[in-house]
Amino acid sequence: MSSHGDPQPMTARRGGALKGVAEVPGDKSISHRSLILGAMAVGETRVTGLLEGQDVLDTAAAMRAFGADVTREADGTWSIHGVGVGGFAEPEDVLDCGNSGTGVRLLMGAMATTPITVTFTGDASLRSRPMARVTDPLALFGTQAYGRANGQLPMTLIGAANPLPVRYATPVPSAQVKSAVLLAGLNAPGQTVVIEAEATRDHSERMLAGFGAEITTEITDEGRVITLTGQPELKPQTIVVPRDPSSAAFPVCAALITEGSDVLVPNIGLNPTRAGLFETLRDMGAELTYENPREEGGEPVADLRARFSPDMQGIEVPPERAASMIDEYPILSVVAANAAGATVMRGVKELRVKESDRIAAMAEGLRAAGVEVEDGPDWWIVHGRGPAGIKGGVTVATHLDHRIAMSFLCAGFASQQAITVDDAGPIATSFPVFKQLMGDLGARLDLANA
Ligand code: S3P
DSSP, X not given: OOOOOSOOOEEEEOOSOOEEEOOOOBOHHHHHHHXXXXXXXXXXXXXXXXXXXXXXXXXXXXXXXXXXXXXXXXXXXXXXXXXOTTOXXXXXXXXXXXXXXXXXXXXXXXXXXXXXXXXXXXXXXXXXXXXXXXXXXXXXXXXXXXXXXGGEEEEEEEOOSSOOOOEEEOSSOOHHHHHHHXXXXXXXXXXEEEEESSOOOOHHHHHHHHTTOOEXXXXXXXXXXXXXXXSOOBOOOEEEOOBOHHHHHHHHHHHHHSTTOEEEEEEEEOOTTTOHHHHHHHHTTOEEEEEEEEEETTEEEEEEEEEOOTXXXXXXXXXXXXXXXXXXXXXXXXXXXXXXXXXXXXXXXXXXXXXSOHHHHHHHHXXXXXOEEEEETTEEEEEEEGGGOOOXXXXXXXXXXXXXXXXXXXXXXXXXXXXXXSOOGGGGGTOTTHHHHHHHHTOEEEETTO
């Protein structure tokens, strides 16, 4: 949905220790892919633990518009009766992907090699984000795209009637671009190859293999070379979605900076392409442990335990780790503001084209809250205030960005004075139970106008 109603200001205040168990929702990346691949299989895919955030609900609606039968059962299981690779029907109306870059870019890939015409739009944030990074490689299959200047939504794609297989080296480290090309390759004859210089999250590769596609990954001098054989019959699956490490980041980081805290965040996927934040926090001296490590559904999983860590030190975050924690830099910057010394983050240009310009949004709010921040095109440095902590006493703009909103609210649990965000509404895109869950841990979080 492209609008979520009136802004909902929310205020976080220091209110004592955070304690208890935080059961965060299902993984957003895997939830989108479960619906899309389920719709491209023949037969019934069943999914439990699906994230029921607005981003994923918008993708579910899109799958229905493409002709798949998608229903939610009373116990929360989702059932998808797919139409098969190449079986998408032409939607009768514009597809509104709301706030979701992953949703729109994966959907563009999934329809690109079926001869249908689809118009995509989204909210103000999504309409400002670059789409050429996806439509450029899709053009190599024969897909036509007509959008606004700068390749922005709204945009109409005409799927290729006689698609060609593609070999494409991604110019930016992006799992969304990689996944769009792989999804398009499903309905192209022969082998579609994606080469990525830096490893990005590999859920698409793992799940395509799970659905029965022939897909291989080779590590070469060029990077990761992923080869997909087109026109498979995808077999429906039973999927248990693991909990989202990007959502786990919020209770974990809130506990690390809030005096006296001790929080257990069970069942978190620790796929190495996603776990960079937790390694970084440990490098900073966080009291963060992986309890009960195990394998579930082919993915490493553990229970995370985070305790208040007053002695954290700023570090230089290894740039090669960026892709594995790309969504976590906003909350890392809040931890960095509470650590001693500087935290240096380089090689993070992609942060400028997320739901908001995340470097600008965090720098602006942190500076207003009394933290010194330096920034350049693809780097930023947060000068930690150590035990003095963040001053707070500000209202910050969240720019329709769920992770900016949650990051500043977590900052407010430990700041000297309250922190208000101008709009907590976008949190519903990825973490609809955030307020309840943090409140259950003991956090003081109120609708500002309540
Ligand atoms: C995602 C990939 C990342 C990430 C986004 C989810 C995905 O974007 O920021 O939240 O599910 O593929 P990029 O691939 O554009 O970096």
